[in-house]
Amino acid sequence: QVLLVESGGGSVQAGASLRLSCAASTRTFSNYAIGWFRQAPGKEREFVAAISWSGASADVLDSWKGRFTISRDNAKNTVYLQMNSLKPEDTAVYHCAAKRSGDYDDQEGYDYWGQGTQVTVSS
DSSP, X not given: OOEEEEEOOEEEETTOOEEEEEEEEOTTGGGOEEEEXXXXXXXXXXXXXXXXXXXXXXXXXXGGTTTEEEEEEGGGTEEEEEEOSOOGGGOEXXXXXXXXXSOTTOSTTOOEEXXXXXXXEEO
8 A cells, every 4th residue: 555645736826836746655665656647627637747666767748848847756755746837727636646567657557646736826
């Protein structure tokens, strides 16, 4: 079992930056790939970014490339999502999720989910 807790969300103006954190409570954190997803009200969940268990491979989906960066610190059991140049359309609840098998950049197979952190961007 992996418990994931997101933090770092908040209300900001367009153009601002936020860094989301995903902290995991497991001794085997380095065995898990981590993905970030988001869901805006009335919209389907979107796969935003993912990083492999070691951090050697990472991917941000095209819609957010150039603005978002994903990274991890296995010593701290934490994955980060750096979000720059935020736009009102980035408003959503952001969730991190973990998987132990399968391709890290495949949005399927993420078994463990955090409760999410709210990001609100005003114009």
